[in-house]
Amino acid sequence: MNYTRSTALIALGVAATLSLTACGSDDSAKDSSSKGSSSASPSSANGGSESESGSSSQGSQTGAAKPGLGEDTASRPGAPKTGGKATTGGKVSFCKTANLAISASNAAPDKTSGRIDITMVNRGSTTCSATGFAGVDIKDADHTSNPIQRGHAQPRITTLKPGEAAVFNLAYDIDTTGHSLASPTDILVTPPNETHTVSLKWPTRAGKIKGAYTDVEVYPTHTTE
Incomplete structure (x- = not known):
């Protein structure tokens, strides 16, 4: 137990x-x-x-990697570039009347075709544009002023560096009868896209105008080259 x-x-x-x-x-x-x-x-x-x-x-x-964020927009096609003239699209201002030396001369190619060349020289310090039609009036001996109509032609780009020249023409038929009623004394010229006018003497050797001043035509500017 x-x-x-x-x-x-x-x-x-x-x-x-x-x-x-x-x-x-x-x-x-x-x-x-x-x-x-x-x-x-x-x-x-x-x-x-x-x-x-x-x-x-x-x-x-x-988020930073999303398209359009943090990209250089200037590298995109068609985007404006910064710096220099590119910021204004490369545009050049129009030539001022005060910066142009303007003269008129007889340039008739033959005895029936009248032509007056009006030359504009850029005497400014910067490049300018003279593209387009100049405004032209012809002053008569009776002291009337007659606007000249534009010829059928397309304007050409006319850019002038300092010292360069542009030309535009007045064209008409020469009167060979001796009965012309037009007696031009002065040509009033307003450069393209300008408001200031200069007065030039009608070239002494230019032929008489056949018909009326409405038969004279002005053509757009172009370079002399």
């Missing part, structure tokens, strides 16, 4: 020890799990912030 009790007590002691050991291992496992989760939490929090930061950075980079 004593032996049996001793054996039973020993068995109970072993069972209790095993139970305590199991409980301890569970607690340590829980502590370990708890510590693991708590130590992982800051890591994941930092990872989350890094992920968000990376996402934000990536988003801004993606």
